[in-house]
Amino acid sequence: MLLRKMTYSLDDVIKEAELEFKNAKDSASLENSKARFLGKNGLITTFFKQLASLSIDDKRQQGIIFNNAKKRIEQMLVEKREYLQKMELDARNSNELIDVTLPGRGKMIGSIHPIMRTQERIEKIFRSIGFKVIDGPEIETDWNNFTALNSPLGHPARSMQDTFYLDFKDHKNDLPLLLRTHTSPMQVRYATNNKPPIKIIAPGKTYRVDSDATHSPMFHQIEGLWISEEVSFADLKGIYTNFLKCFFENDNLSLRFRPSFFPFTEPSAEIDMMFNDGPNRGKWLEISGAGQVHPNVIKNFGLDPEKYMGFAFGSGLERLTMLRYGISDLRYFYENDLRFLQQIRY
Structure with a gap:
């Protein structure tokens, strides 16, 4: 059952x-x-x-x-x-059937990032007056980033609060490697392997421990160097003044060179700019640091400071871009917001 x-x-x-x-x-x-x-x-x-x-x-x-x-x-x-x-x-x-009789959808047109647009513009201007554009590593040695540029051990620029140091060591001097804090190391690399006259600009990424509306831990700089037997501070003033007029497409601007201090130049100056028209009219804006290359730096290049002299300058690409396009917050550059990036196409 x-x-x-x-x-x-x-x-x-x-x-x-x-x-x-x-x-x-x-x-x-x-x-x-x-x-x-x-x-x-x-x-x-x-x-x-x-x-x-x-x-x-x-x-x-x-x-x-x-x-x-x-x-x-x-x-x-x-x-x-x-x-x-x-x-x-x-x-x-x-x-999901595709209707092959429908008209095609247009492709979205991309654009160059505002900072890269600025870099290309600057490179074009300086190439037109005989400067060579150079590039190099973003991980640098202590010698190239500090010592060769007249910043000995103990200099404030070496502080851990300013510089990203790496755990790896430079095998030549047993000092730590670091993320370059400026593109000046490219001046050292180029000048020690090339004979004067030297006319170069070095654009690229740099790194410092800083972050707010006008600073970023990663930012872009462009530095220039001209070394020869006859170049002077007057050449620096003339070249940089004409550069800014070309970059901003505005002859109606004024420049002033304020005495300052940088370990790698002597004398040194902060370069301020003022528009004489437009929305920023009448306001002095710090735009660059510059000066005559320090004799110790020329000596570290392997050159005779009694024979050669020159000038150097450094400018932030973000600062120049913000001024040219009227951008108020540096952080917009790195948020990848298409609403912002698509506004600057030309």
Whole structure:
């Protein structure tokens, strides 16, 4: 009697599974039905649990019946699952069907980043007056970044609050490597391997521990160097004045050179600029640091300071870009907001 009752109940379960799988409208409802029949606490599992109370011969006989029923339900499940997956794929393909008769969508026109646009503009101006554009590594040695530029050990510029030092050491002098704090190391690299006259500009990324509306821990600089037997501070004033007039496309601006201090130049000056028209009219703006190259620096280049002299200057590309395009916050440059970047296309 027990075996006949179990066989009958099992047939009912198979019929019920077939009907429930047939009525499943999507994959989610089908998987719910699967759990009801084949899950850990499903109906088929309940039948297998009853085998524990049967004799060995009955277990063997009923086990075959239960396994066949389970395989039948699993086969129905696989067939229904494949059917639903095909239907869902067909529906998705139908919704995503491409109408080849529609006109093409225009490609979005990209633009050069404002800072890179400024850099290209500056390079073009200085190339037109005989300067060479050079580039180099952003990870620098202590010698190139500080010592050769007349900044000995203990100089404030070496402070951990200003400079990103690396754990790696420079194998030549056993001092740590660092992320360059200016592009002046390229002056050292070039001047020690080339004979005067030297006329170069070195644009690139630089790094200092600073971050606010007008400072960034990563920023861009462009530095210039001219060394020869006859160049003077007067050449610096003339070249930089004409550069700014070309860059801003404005002859109606004034410059002043304020005495200052930099370890790598002597005498040194801060260069301020004032527009004589427009929204920034009448306001002095600090634009660059400059000066006559210090004799110690020329000596570190491997040159004779009694024979050669020169001038150097350094300007922040972000500052020049902000002034040219009227940008108030330096952080806009690095937020990757297309609403901002698409405003400056020309």
